[in-house]
Amino acid sequence: MTLKQxxxxxxxxxxxxxxxxVSLLNASEWIDQFDLAFMPLVTSAYDVPEVDxxxxxxxxxxxxDLHNLRQAVKRAKKIVAVGTCAISGGVANLGNRDEVRRLFxxxxxxxxxxxxxxxxxxxxxFVEVDLFLPGCPPTPELFMGALLGPEDxxxxxxxxxxxxxxxxxxxxxxxxxxxxxxxVDPEICLINxxxxxxxxxxxGGCRALCTRPxxxxxxxxxxxxxxxxxxxxxxxxxxxxxxxxMTDIPAEEIHEALxxxxxxxxxxxxxxxxxxxxxxxxxxxxx
Amino acid sequence: xxxxxxxxxxxxxxxxxxxxxxEGQVISTRFQAMEKRGFNLMVQGVPAEQMPVIxxxxxxxxxxxxxxxxxKALEDAYGVEPPPLANQIRELLLLGQLIQNQATSLFVFTxxxxxxxxxxxxxxxxxxxxxxxxxxxxxxxxxxQLGTDLITLAGGQFIHPVKAVVGGVSGxxxxxxxDAFRKRLRAALPVACELVDYYWxxxxxxxxxxxxxxxxxxxxYISSTERDNPRYNSSIIRVMTPAGECCREFTxDAFRKxxxxxxxxxxxAGRTSYQGGVIRANSLARANMTRRMGIRRADAYMRRxxxxxxxxxxxxxxxxxxxxxxxxxxIELASQLLEDDYSHNEVDIPYTPRDGEGWGLxxxxxxxxxxxxxIEKGNIxxxxxxxxxxxxxxxxxxxxxxxxxxxIHDDQVNLELEQAVGRVVRxxxxxxxxxxx
Ligand code: SF4
Ligand code: SF4
Numbered sequence: 071m072t073l074k075q076x077x078x079x080x081x082x083x084x085x086x087x088x089x090x091x092v093s094l095l096n097a098s099e100w101i102d103q104f105d106l107a108f109m110p111l112v113t114s115a116y117d118v119p120e121v122d123x124x125x126x127x128x129x130x131x132x133x134x135d136l137h138n139l140r141q142a143v144k145r146a147k148k149i150v151a152v153g154t155c156a157i158s159g160g161v162a163n164l165g166n167r168d169e170v171r172r173l174f175x176x177x178x179x180x181x182x183x184x185x186x187x188x189x190x191x192x193x194x195x196f197v198e199v200d201l202f203l204p205g206c207p208p209t210p211e212l213f214m215g216a217l218l219g220p221e222d223x224x225x226x227x228x229x230x231x232x233x234x235x236x237x238x239x240x241x242x243x244x245x246x247x248x249x250x251x252x253x254v255d256p257e258i259c260l261i262n263x264x265x266x267x268x269x270x271x272x273x274g275g276c277r278a279l280c281t282r283p284x285x286x287x288x289x290x291x292x293x294x295x296x297x298x299x300x301x302x303x304x305x306x307x308x309x310x311x312x313x314x315x316m317t318d319i320p321a322e323e324i325h326e327a328l329x330x331x332x333x334x335x336x337x338x339x340x341x342x343x344x345x346x347x348x349x350x351x352x353x354x355x356x357x
Numbered sequence: 358x359x360x361x362x363x364x365x366x367x368x369x370x371x372x373x374x375x376x377x378x379x380e381g382q383v384i385s386t387r388f389q390a391m392e393k394r395g396f397n398l399m400v401q402g403v404p405a406e407q408m409p410v411i412x413x414x415x416x417x418x419x420x421x422x423x424x425x426x427x428x429k430a431l432e433d434a435y436g437v438e439p440p441p442l443a444n445q446i447r448e449l450l451l452l453g454q455l456i457q458n459q460a461t462s463l464f465v466f467t468x469x470x471x472x473x474x475x476x477x478x479x480x481x482x483x484x485x486x487x488x489x490x491x492x493x494x495x496x497x498x499x500x501x502q503l504g505t506d507l508i509t510l511a512g513g514q515f516i517h518p519v520k521a522v523v524g525g526v527s528g529x530x531x532x533x534x535x536d537a538f539r540k541r542l543r544a545a546l547p548v549a550c551e552l553v554d555y556y557w558x559x560x561x562x563x564x565x566x567x568x569x570x571x572x573x574x575x576x577x578y579i580s581s582t583e584r585d586n587p588r589y590n591s592s593i594i595r596v597m598t599p600a601g602e603c604c605r606e607f608t609x610d611a612f613r614k615x616x617x618x619x620x621x622x623x624x625x626a627g628r629t630s631y632q633g634g635v636i637r638a639n640s641l642a643r644a645n646m647t648r649r650m651g652i653r654r655a656d657a658y659m660r661r662x663x664x665x666x667x668x669x670x671x672x673x674x675x676x677x678x679x680x681x682x683x684x685x686x687x688i689e690l691a692s693q694l695l696e697d698d699y700s701h702n703e704v705d706i707p708y709t710p711r712d713g714e715g716w717g718l719x720x721x722x723x724x725x726x727x728x729x730x731x732i733e734k735g736n737i738x739x740x741x742x743x744x745x746x747x748x749x750x751x752x753x754x755x756x757x758x759x760x761x762x763x764x765i766h767d768d769q770v771n772l773e774l775e776q777a778v779g780r781v782v783r784x785x786x787x788x789x790x791x792x793x794x
Contacts, residue, residue, distance in 0.1 A: 085392055087790050088369055089417020089516040092457075095465070096505050096515070098498040106478045110366040112465050113476035114779070132392065134371075161414040164399040173398045181622055184391055207417065207516050253702055254528055284528050285519040288410065330404060 079123040079217065080108035082142045084135040085162065085190065086128025090153040090207040094125075097210030100217055118142040123217065125150050125203075129159040130191045134184035143197045150216050151193045154206040154290055157351075161206075162190035195348065202356045206290035209276050212357065220357040228294045229269035229287050233278035235259040242318045246327055254284035261316050266327050270312045271297055271305055275357065288333055293340065295353045302340035358384065361770065363778045367466045367476070369418045370789025374757060374778050375623075381767040386757035388750060388782065390626035396794040400740040405431060405732045406523065406710060408740075412728070413517040415742070416790040418461070420517050421454035421508055422721035423728070423742075423791075425590065428521045430728040434715025435523060437708040443525030444590055446699060449511040450518060451589035451719060452687040457504025458722035459640070459684040460549075462786045463556055464497035467677055470780050471559040493552075500549045500684070503542060507691055510538055525705025532700040542692035549688050550654065553681035560678060571673045571781055572756035575599030576635045578642035578669070579616075579748055581718055581725040586651040587643060587686065589720040596631055597646050601669040609716040609727045612743055626792035628750030635755055638724025638748040639785060640679035645669040652693065655686035673756050673784045680786070683722075710735060721745055723788055746792040749785045756781045 079100075083091060091111045100106070108115050118124065124146030130136050143149055154160035165174060166189045174186060193199060203216045215223030226232045236258055243264035254260070260267040260281060267286035269278065273294040281287050292298070297305050306328055313324050340350070363374040371391040377384040396415050403411060408427040413420035425447050432439065439447075469476050477494045505515050510530060512518025520527045576599055581591035584603070596605040596615070607615050616629045616636075630636060645668065650656045659682055666675060712735070717728040724745030731739040760781050764774035 083371075085394070087394075087414050087417040087420070089414070089420060092417045092461075092505070093516055095461070095498060096502050098495055098502070101478060101494055101498075106476070109476075111369065112367060112478065114366045114469065115475060116364055116366065134391070161411060162399070164403065164411070165395055167402075170398050170401055173401070174393075174395055177398070180625060183389065183623070183625060186393055206414070209515070253705075256528075280514050280519055283513040283520065285513050330407060 076103060076105045077122040078105045078107045078120075079125065080106075080118050080121045080142070080146065081111070081125045081127065082108075082118060082138060083111060084126065084128030084139060084156065084193070085131035086153060086155040086160070090127035090155075093207040093210055094213050097213045099214055104217060118145050120145045121147070123148045123150060125152050125216070126156050126193050127153045129155045129162050130187065130193060130196060131162065132184035132186050136187070136196060139193065139196060148200045149197065150201045150203055151199045152203040152205075152208055152213070152216070154204055154292070156193045157202050157204050157292070158192050159190040166190055194351070200355065202351055204273070204290070204292040204356065205276060209279065211277070212275055215275075216357055223275070223357060226274035227296070228274050229272040229276065229278050229281060229291065232274045232276070233259075233269055233281045235281065237316065238262050242316065244318045246319055246323060256284065259316075260284070260286050261313065264317070264319070266324070268309055268333065271308050273298070273356070292356075298353050298356060299350045301350070305340065361774075363775055365779065365782055367469065367779070368783060368787055368789070369416065370792075372782075372787065372789045374782065376757070376761045376765075378761075378765055381765065383758060383761045383765055386754050386761050387623055388753045388757065388787075389624045390789045390793050392789060392793055393625045394790055394793050397740050397742060400737045403737050404735055405434070405730060405737055406735075408730065408737065409521060409523075410517075410519060415794045416788055417516050418458060419454070419721050419723070419726070419788055419791055421450050421512060422719050422726050424512070424518050425450060425521050426717040426719045426726050426728040428523055428717065429719065430715040430717030430730050431523045432708075432715070433717060434713045434730060434732055435708050435710055437524050437706065439525040440703050440706055442529070442699065442701070443704050445694070445697075446511050446526045446530065446704065447521055448588065448590045449691060449694060450508060450521065452691045452694075453504045453507030453511060455504070455589065455683055455687040455722055456507060456691070457501050459680040459687070460497060460501035460504060462722075462783075463677060463680050463684065464493070464501070464552065466786065467780070467783045468493070468497070468556065470776065470783065471556070471563065496548055496552060500545060500552065500688075503545055503688065506538065506541075510534060522705060523710075524708045527705070529701055529704050530699035532698060535695045535699060539692050539695040542688050542695070546654070546685070546688050546692070549684055553658070553685055556681055557678060560674060563674070571777075571784070572752075572759040573672045574755070575669070575671050576637045576752055577631045578645050579631070579636050579638045579725060580642045580646045581720045582643050582647050584646070585648050587647050587683075587720075591718055591720045591725070594718065594725050595646060596636070597642075597669065599634070601645070603646070609718040609729070612727055616748075618743075618747070626750065626789070627747050629748050630751055635751045636748050637752045638745045639676055639722070640683055641670065641673075641676045642724060643720070644675075644679040644682065650682065650686045652686060652689050654689050655682055658682040658685060673781065676784045676786070723786060723791075724748055742791075742794045744788070744791045744794060746785075746787045746789070749787065753782060753785050753787065756784070
């Protein structure tokens, strides 16, 4: 009798914060169901072996990242880009702004160390990706979904639908609350309370992790299926519509706030916004 | 001249060690950070009030420390003093970080060195020859998950927390949830102790295998926990002399006056020294510089450490044992703190943002972490991050030299060197994402 071998997977960490890996370590269910063949954070192995699934976290920031990426994908049957960094560069996009890029290029040169590329880039700028798993980081549950097969993962379309806060018709703030909100009401929609929450257009699956305890969603899971194949303008308009319906906050105020850096996690997941010139990712490929 | 290169795994981030040898003599040992994150550049022009959400992304392992340090730096700039309850919730957040980090370092990063395996995920139940090894990966992950769950409870999100805000925290902790979690901590404490005991025992076996404990020479120590009891939501940095006297106390803004910081041309991370001497930060520094843990189980371990190794203790592999003490401490203390009520509303005070300069300090798992911001027109004009790993750079390289000299003779390199390099570096638990922020 031959025992069925558990599927083998590897985790390639490019330039990121390791938060994605830390999240994966919170999903201990995989220990019984999968064979972890390579993940430098936790195993001493220096080359990616042949695997069924390769999870890639972090953006492509240096020539070494690019080399490791190209080598690794040859050995894997299925490629999953995990985390906002791998999908869009994530927070590293703050370093892609021209004035900051100049600083990077002039200050970071070391003899004999990996060289930085001119910009941080998503993984699919260079290699074919089979599945995108957005989130900063994706939750352990989402990791298990990606490993076990996205077909079986059940989630609402948007964070809003997973959040469960009550939307009130008669509570219309006149201005954004900003970060000086004071106490947050635990039952009522954050938009009613004047917070710039983008959960209404963000894809579900995180179970409204941030909004439930009272923090507005910054959209780390990226655009919902309704928006993902469109461009960043469509997203901006959709948020504007939500705020126009639910609040009396002037459109300009919303517009300005939407372009703020902490939402860059979200906005840069549109390739038109990030300026990578790639076609939008098809929704079938995004968990 | 020959250069030996050792890539490193089971540490946070991308790094390697280079050892230069000429005619059997060790010329240099270098610890190289191979990646560049550059948050000091990336945060240029970012609205200051968004820093607490952005900077945790410096590092997913130490995210909580960055989150709290950012809030404290802004409070310093705005002249805000958070209410006591908020400070207590922040301490809980930092304890969560400590549990998660120390459990990861002990069981995921360094335990495999003790057991001679690739990773703890590569011990099958058939191979687990003692009861202590049985199911070790699952027990270890269960313990470290307590840390993440405590961060979620006190901080909102599980990796990149959101609940510390300028003026306090954005909400209390629901009493029922706190109680349920406290029960989990209580139930897990014996499991953690068992793992730590086992870790302690197998570490002592290694004494013979490495011959000595590695770099056992005295060094300066730096920490910001309090003198009598540990406190991670800290306010004063202290330096201890190699002889064990507390020689210097200063606040975060005096950092540049007290320590010498320099860049190197072979690594993306810089390094610091104190009056030309090697400094050590992290768990051993705290154990040397804190009188007692102030809670039962952790103090029993502390007494054991002191009676076996004296005070101040210098062998580098004690860093690992001290992490074990802190792991027990954090679980024990968090379960005690959660007996209090955090569900009421006085968790933040109003404030008015203003331009200026601010410094935020916390004791991160790896040592004192400082965020320093200059704010102009509400935006970050200058962001500086002083990372604990950077304080340990010279200490790491000195310890590597001890290892190299031990295993390199004439033109022979003992193959044990590769293992030793890994053990030495992991003792300091460096974090490369942070160090190159
Ligand atoms: S996506 Fe977020 S958690 Fe993952 S590596 Fe990037 S910053 Fe870290
Ligand atoms: S609530 Fe929004 S920001 Fe938070 S994890 Fe979910 S998608 Fe990300």
